[in-house]
Amino acid sequence: MIGTLYRLNLRAVFASLLRRGRRARWPRFVFAGLFVTYVAGSVALAMLLLFSLLVVAFDAIGELWLYWALFAAISFSLGVLGSVFVAAGHLFGARDNEALLALPIRPGQILASRVLVLLTIECALSVPLFVPVAYVWLSAGHGTPVGVAMLLAGFVLLPVITLSVSLLLAWVLSAVVARVRRHRSLLTVVVALVFLLGYVAVFTAVQRHLGDLITSGAEVAAAVSRSMPPFHAFGVAVADEDPGRFALFVAWAVTPFVALVGILASRYSRILTAGRGTHRVAYHPRVPRRSGMTAALVGRELSQYWSRPMVVLNATIGSLMSLIGAGALVARRDVVLGYSNRLAGAVPGLTIPVLVTVAIALVGATNTLSASLVSLEGRTLWIARSLPVSSSRILRAKLLAHLAVSSGPCLLASIVTAWAAADDAAGWLLIVFVPQCFFLLTALGGLAVNLSLPRLDWLSEVQVVKQSASALVAVFGGIGVVVGFGIVYLVVGRLLVTPEIYLWFCGLACVLAALAVARHLHTRGVARFERLGS
Amino acid sequence: MLRIENLTKTYGDKRAVDDLSLHVGPGEIYGFIGHNGAGKTTTIKSVCGILQFDSGTITIDGHDVRREPLLCKARTAYIPDNPDLYDFMTGIKYLNFIADVFDIDAALRNERIHRYSDMLELTADLAGAISSYSHGMKQKLAIISALIHEPRLLVLDEPFVGLDPKASRAVKDLMRQKCDEGAAVFFSTHVLEVAERLCDKVAIIKGGRLVAHGPTDEVRGDSSLEDVFLELESDQQ
Known part of the structure; x- marks a missing residue:
């Protein structure tokens, strides 16, 4: 059932890209593919240039683990800021939620299928970030079969961490917006703008502090290991091929995700069917204002x-x-x-x-x-x-x-x-x-x-x-x-x-x-x- | 009032409506009956200018739907089977929007909005967001919006679905009242008892073709409309 719903949701997301017009010679995904290639290529090029510098710098100071920890932090920051509103829309705002709840499907299955779609989107979006960084790493001669296996697992597990935080923020956001009676749109726009400015700040901070990262690698390494334990664990696991650290990283990625999805699943039906803050507005008759047609x-x-x-x-x-x-x-x-x-x-x-x-x-x-x-x-x-x-x-x-x-x-x-x-x-x-x-x-x-x-x-x-x-x-x-x-x-x-x-x-x-x-x-x-x- | 001549509409290879002709005169309530997928909604949407059709002619009050679509729409009101309305508006804003489009004077629209919303018991909810309305409330709002410009032809697709008995009765009374004032009503329904009691004329459609039409008493004969409908259905199979 989850698989069927997953395919249905994924098809809905990409429907307009995959459909061919009645008289169109080429399917739309051909044109969409060109645009996606252009955007992904631009991002990938920026990552390639940035991490080509970093791999040399971190190798020189003996903190190679910071290479992957930093990638994880960038990927996480951009992923969370970009996906909160998409998650809120897919999980709590989809128009077919009530229709699905009416079917003999467990709410948890509906949620799981939607979360899987979000995870798929998250993984797809992280490809232009991950591929050039992995390419630089392997080109620098750091790849072994064990390390590559950990990297591939990390490719899926890093979006899991991102999604955990996105889900939590989307839930909180939906709950807050649902309780606001007036100016909901304005509130949502303001919150989103804060996220957007955060997004821009992260991206520009990475560029601005590039020099600091290279020259003060040791201090940065100490700060990352203190404040970002999952990313520290991932970096050390891949750089040192340390199974223990990798197990720790997996635990960091999976445990909060499973716990959050479990809590959401148990309340999903209640969340979707709860009153959305609507209240009966008293109607006061008055002669309406007349407008022209335009x-x-x-x-x-x-x-x-x-x-x-x-x-x-x-x-x-x-x-x-x-x-x-x-x-x-x-x-x-x-x-x-x-x-x-x-x-x-x-x-x-x-x-x-x-x-x-x-x-x-x-x-x-x-x-x-x-x-x-x-x-x-x-x-x-x-x-x-x-x-x-x-x-x-x-x-x-x-x-x-x-x-x-x-x-x-x-x-x-x-x-x-x-x-x-x-x-x-x-x-x-x-x-x-x-x-x-x-x-x-x-x-x-x-x-x-x-x-x-x-x-x-x-x-x-x-x-x-x-x-x-x-x-x-x-x-x-x-x-x-x-x-x-x-x-x-x-x-x-x-x-x-x-x-x-x-x-x-x-x-x-x-x-x-x-x-x-x-x-x-x-x-x-x-x-x-x-x-x-x- | 409404004249459909040799209407044909196909979707790909499927002929949804096939050479259909019928006439609805002023003051008539005309029931349009058929099984699911028979072509009722396609016919109705073609009449209202929502669907483009392949061949045939449709005239409303002497005006061709294809050549003078705006004139025809100005004389017509359409209520769909599933009233998806602008859920980003309140009920009263939606009604005012419709009145603006039909260029109804402020005092007149005010009188009509309150007359019909009082009749359908929706006045107290007019300030509420349409997104918070039930199916029946949306149906009532769609009916009120359809009556604001006093149309000459009312085209309704399953108008009683979702309405409570009181509102259903009010809509039936309204249909009769509009016909008494010289308008015409053309509506589809699956409720054959309603069609039998309410309609001056009925048409039964099957597979896109009319299989019976005329005054309700003539079509029904000595049996009930339900018996005639089921008999025609089995005859055609």
Whole structure:
């Protein structure tokens, strides 16, 4: 039974990637595979470079165990911060939980199948971290059959430790959010942002303290052995091929996990069926406010957006980061500008306005709301389709909603940045207007992509905004456009024009491309929307 | 009011509705009966412009569903068999959204919302989130939202599922009242006793084709609708 549920859940997670469109020549996973390869390759390259330095440094000071202990710590930190909300969505927020509870299946089996899916995802995500680190280790001549066997076991057991902590935090988070009556979305977004900033802090701290790790290896080793016993045990086990330490590591990994899953299993049914903090709200009749049709349709999209924290966090992370960045710029103008100046000074011809324009565009490219709005209609699509509203008007409302929550905050960030960083009107205009041209293209492009790759049968909105093919294509497509412009500039553009003028050309190109996509949406896009579900 | 001529709709190789024709006149309650998978919901969704069909014509109040979809939808109300509503809204917000789309005046919508929600005993729950509603409450909300714009044609897919007896009775009274005002009601049901008592006309569909249709008394003859339905089912096998 657990196996069947596991396969069912895993298929649900990857459904949109594995399905082939009716007229598609290639299955979607071919395109998704290319994007995944790109992301995994980038992460793997960074790990390869980092650990190539570390293996030499730790070998020199005789603390080779620190190599694997450090890998375990990095993998754990990134894994926990990245998986808490996914775990909360899968375990406690899945729409099929009640349907499964109604079947003659033990709640523990439902939980076990979901936990196994999370473990599979966790293992898959740790591949680009683990493979280059293991490669560096083996290349340095440290591999023996026993050590390799321990490494392979560690590949599965390290995600078990990560998942234990993620499960616990997801449980606590769900319980807290369920008890909050108002502003649940806001609370969840704030908590998630704290996690996100932690994520960024861990990653930058690793980079910043790289030198310290190499020069002060002995002190770091002492600190790790004191404060992170499971990772210390893993490092010593692999480096010294010590079975005793390995057994200790296994105990550290398995015992809390089994205990936590056991406790959750015994309460899973109660957790899922408990009241979610809903209370009867007294209705006070009053004459309602009347809105126009467009305002009503946009309002509907925004209501949906604000009510789903996972959508806010995943589909408009660029807006959140832009606002945080703008806040940082207001609070610490000198520090941020000093850092930007150093970056700009490293590349000949690069000016602050050019740098911040590209940075704002890159951050905004991670806003993929429009690539999810068609899919988010889900089982309520019949409402939009049965109302006397044209499909083009519905799509326009989706576009406006995207622009309101994506381009709006980015525009604010642009204005703040222009105030802080631009010396003249030309720089000001560049920073404010060029990113908006790009955002118009990504908004329209996201909508077009979602109409081509819709997913209406989702069980959790995470599947739409985080794991769907359209969200992946939108985010990497947007980044790809920025990178593409950069490559064209380096190859040809720099020989012809200044970076500022080139960026204006990019903005114009974005507007022209946006007009083409808008035309496509008005004809084929509308037809696709009307065919949905037919 | 509703005229379906030679409607055909296929899903891949399966012909869900096959050359189906029927007419629903003003003031008529028309029952649409058939076993599971017979093609009732496909027909209903085609009428409401939710599904695109392969061939045939559907006109509502003289307007072609394909050529003038918005005009047709403005005259129609649709209630699905499983009312998945916007669970991110409260009941009253949902009703206001629907009223905004139909451009209903504020005072008029206020009067209609409260008239129908009082009738279906949902007024006290209008401020609650739809996500906290039971199936029956969602069904009631869907019915109220369908009546806000005073449609000329009501299309209902299994409207009594999930309703308590009192609400069920209220919906039946509403259907009759709307027909008395000149509207038409076209609804599918598995409850043959309800169809027999409520409908002026009935149509029985099997395998996507109409096997009997006409005034309820004529279709039923001297026996019950249930007997006729079961007989037609066995005849076709």
